[in-house]
Amino acid sequence: MKESLMDVICCPLEKADLELDVDERDDEEVLEGTLTCTECGEVYPIEDGIPNLLPPDMREEEEAAA
Amino acid sequence: MNRLDRDGPTVYQPAEDSGLLAEAAIEGARGRVLEVGTGSGWVAERIAAERGLRVVGSDRNPHAAREARDRGVEAVVADLLDPFRDDAFDTVCFNPPYLPTDPENEWDDWMEHALSGGESGRELIEPFLADVGRVLAPDGVVFLLVSSLTGYEEVLALVEEAGFAHAVAREESFPFETLTVLRLDRRV
Numbered sequence: 001m002k003e004s005l006m007d008v009i010c011c012p013l014e015k016a017d018l019e020l021d022v023d024e025r026d027d028e029e030v031l032e033g034t035l036t037c038t039e040c041g042e043v044y045p046i047e048d049g050i051p052n053l054l055p056p057d058m059r060e061e062e063e064a065a066a
Numbered sequence: 067m068n069r070l071d072r073d074g075p076t077v078y079q080p081a082e083d084s085g086l087l088a089e090a091a092i093e094g095a096r097g098r099v100l101e102v103g104t105g106s107g108w109v110a111e112r113i114a115a116e117r118g119l120r121v122v123g124s125d126r127n128p129h130a131a132r133e134a135r136d137r138g139v140e141a142v143v144a145d146l147l148d149p150f151r152d153d154a155f156d157t158v159c160f161n162p163p164y165l166p167t168d169p170e171n172e173w174d175d176w177m178e179h180a181l182s183g184g185e186s187g188r189e190l191i192e193p194f195l196a197d198v199g200r201v202l203a204p205d206g207v208v209f210l211l212v213s214s215l216t217g218y219e220e221v222l223a224l225v226e227e228a229g230f231a232h233a234v235a236r237e238e239s240f241p242f243e244t245l246t247v248l249r250l251d252r253r254v
Contacts, residue, residue: 008098008100008154012144012148012149015151048135049141050135053143053148054126058126
């Protein structure tokens with residue numbers, strides 16, 4: 001994800017700001033990292049350049065299915 | 067059941083409905099664009115390419131988000147409009163899963179999520195319309211694809227309830243359904 005995506009995304013539960021932590025990036029994009037809600041502390045993963053902003057229960061359901 | 071390892075496609079590929087939505091959006095999109103349920107990312111890619119606009123594509127299916135990203139779309143895995151900020155977009159496009167599906171016959175895999183609109187066919191249109199006004203900038207515009215199978219009049223009632231005026235941007239008839247792209251503007 002491009003860092004400018006931060007302007008349009010928020011926590012799906014609280015609609016609060018997210019804090020970006022970058023583990024890996026290239027010239028254009030964040031490839032691996034996390035987004036943490038500044039209100040509720042929920043952590044959302046960024047994997048292969050794609051942030052997963054599903055609420056935790058839906059995300060877990062999908063991880064269980066995979 | 068392992069939903070990811072079954073045979074068959076896991077991501078909805080562009081069809082007549084996608085083409086119609088792309089035509090309408092290319093003509094009317096402006097500013098910052100969100101495509102909800104972007105699937106393969108084809109519509110989002112067309113809007114970005116033809117109009118030079120910034121287009122974000124979201125889908126609840128991670129396989130779809132990956133395909134969209136491979137097309138160069140800024141992809142997010144999300145449930146409808148949940149993780150997007152208030153007033154963030156000038157244009158929102160949505161080709162919803164709209165086929166009315168008997169609950170007994172739901173088959174619970176990624177293609178079902180891409181096609182089925184629940185028993186009424188409007189199971190995703192309802193929450194989308196209830197929330198889209200939040201993420202839309204004050205003079206923003208929505209392009210929503212509606213099939214006659216989903217109940218055109220019922221969708222119009224939901225649109226009005228959500229505080230939008232509607233106009234037909236594109237319409238095309240096929241043997242089993244008529245597809246309409248509605249352009250929605252906030253009622254003043």
